[in-house]
Amino acid sequence: MLLYKLWRSFIKEILLLKRDIGGIVIIFVMPLLLIVTITLIQDSTFKNLEGSKIPIIFIDNDKSEVSKNIKGELENSKTFQLLTNFNEKSAQDAVFSGDYQMAIVIPENLTKDLNSNIDSKVQTIVSSFGLENDSVKTKIEAPKAKEIHLYFDPATNAGFKNSVMNSVNKMVFEIENKKIYKAFQDQLGTTENLDENKNLISFKEITPKKGEMDVMPNSVQHNVPAWTLFAIFFIVVPLSINLVKEKSQGTSVRARISPTPYFVHILGKTFTYLIICIIQFLLMVAVGIYLFPYMDLPAFDVSGKMFQLVTVTLFAGLAAIGFGVLLGTIADTQEQSAPFGATSVVVLAAIGGIWVPVFLMPEFMQTVAKFSPMNWGLNAYYDIILRNSGIGGIAKELVFLFLFYLATVAISIFYERKQNAV
Structure with missing residues (x-):
């Protein structure tokens, strides 16, 4: 019932x-x-989150080892599309007018001055322990620190700014570390063949998988x-x-x-x-x-x-x-x-x-x-x-x-x- x-x-x-x-x-x-x-x-x-590239302006006034490393890292990140047909003034105008989200300007002689700065500091440290190589006695005067200029569109999200600046800082820090390590090898006359590009600690992202394919959220x-x-x-x-x-x-x-x-x-x-x-x-x-x-x-x-x-x-x-x-x-x-x-x-x-x-x-x-x-x-x-x-x-x-x-x-x-x- x-x-x-x-x-x-x-x-x-x-x-x-x-x-x-x-x-x-x-x-x-x-x-x-x-x-x-x-x-x-x-x-x-x-x-955009899954890999579409964001166009940014990249100006290389150094045209040497450090700037090439930074450019290569940015291109390999699969996040940015680098535009290089600008000078610093036109890049600043384009970014501040909202045409592009950001511009990176590498200063002149960045590689040269970085090498000189590192050699000077490493020689000072080695000399303090009396371990300097006899072939290197001349004291190298350290040049002033260089600045990489980052221009951001005023409307750019603060989180994006922080992310880019952290990425650039990380790249520069890794380059400096490798150069310092190489400078110590040279000063101490070390001939051991060590892999400069190998990090002692690395990160690996683990995501859910379906077969051999990564399962990533989408729209x-x-x-x-x-x-x-x-x-x-x-x-x-x-x-x-x-x-x-x-x-x-x-x-x-x-x-x-x-x-x-x-x-x-x-x-x-x-x-x-x-x-x-x-x-x-x-x-x-x-x-x-x-x-x-x-x-x-x-x-x-x-x-x-x-x-x-x-x-x-x-x-x-x-x-x-x-x-x-x-x-x-x-x-x-x-x-x-x-x-x-x-x-x-x-x-x-x-x-x-x-x-x-x-x-x-x-x-x-x-x-x-x-x-x-x-x-x-x-x-x-x-x-x-x-x-x-x-x-x-x-x-x-x-x-x-x-x-x-x-x-x-x-x-x-x-x-x-x-x-x-x-």
């Missing part, structure tokens, strides 16, 4: 949705338009789960509106006087909107797999991950449904539920990392983000897509989403009983 009542409640929800074709179109079509538009806009940014891997969550939580709007309609049209009164418990009506809504969430998810995945490659975007890879992704979708759908039921139960008019529902979803998306990655937020907002159910869902999707986690690896996020559903539904039932207590 209970199953029959649940079935009838499910049919009632389907009939309500059929009367609002416009709302159905919005909850299916709007997320598809958003995912395509935002992914196309963001793809160039992700490609599609961010936007498909992010906008799937946004679509799922946007069902709060039609769900809350339908609950308000039931109250205004007297449907809720008939439901209360019927022998069917109120939680059965909520379960009927839950099953109905869970189906909608799954359809939304499948449409988003289909766009990522089949449409994006035709738009010169990376394809969305779900191989071996579909079960886990659907599981997260179900639990995220439960959280969204619980929130919609709570809002529809508390609101008295559609004018209250619709704007508040839409605004709250946008706010949850903003603090949950849908719009801006959480790690870019201020520390206080990073703490706030931990309380957004969208952030729980997004972290679970990321764990599956980028970290190859199984159900056990996302259990915490699934528990949070389910508890959120139980809490909102429990509050709704308590509020409904209190409001209609005689």
Whole structure:
């Protein structure tokens, strides 16, 4: 008997949705338009992070060993495209007018003066220990330190500036160290053949792999789960509106006087909107797999991950449904539920990392983000897509989403009983 009542409640929800074709179109079509538009806009940014080169001006007034080493390091970094047909004045004008983000100017005689400076310091140190080679007795006067000029566009991000300056400092430091080491060898007459270019400590980045290929996040891997969550939580709007309609049209009164418990009506809504969430998810995945490659975007890879992704979708759908039921139960008019529902979803998306990655937020907002159910869902999707986690690896996020559903539904039932207590 209970199953029959649940079935009838499910049919009632389907009939309500059929009367609002416009709302159905919005909850299916709007997320598809958003995912395509935002992914196309963001793809160039992700490609910059993945290896597209930034044009910068490089002026070599030294034309010797040190400047060639710096130029080679910049070219091998796969980050910069070097433009060399400038002088310092034209480079400064081009950068300060915003045509280019930065310019690097290597001063004249940099290599010569660096060698002289190092030879002078090394000779002084060796002489202090009485170990200088007999063939080298003349004291070398150290020249003044040289400056490499870096010009930045005033609108350039401070993080980019710091990154470039740290990279240039590192290159110069390594060059100086190698030259100092070579100068000591020469002064002490060492003939041992040592590899000057070999670092004693090096860094190796380890990333998740699929076969022999590195698995790196891209615009599609961010936007498909992010906008799937946004679509799922946007069902709060039609769900809350339908609950308000039931109250205004007297449907809720008939439901209360019927022998069917109120939680059965909520379960009927839950099953109905869970189906909608799954359809939304499948449409988003289909766009990522089949449409994006035709738009010169990376394809969305779900191989071996579909079960886990659907599981997260179900639990995220439960959280969204619980929130919609709570809002529809508390609101008295559609004018209250619709704007508040839409605004709250946008706010949850903003603090949950849908719009801006959480790690870019201020520390206080990073703490706030931990309380957004969208952030729980997004972290679970990321764990599956980028970290190859199984159900056990996302259990915490699934528990949070389910508890959120139980809490909102429990509050709704308590509020409904209190409001209609005689």
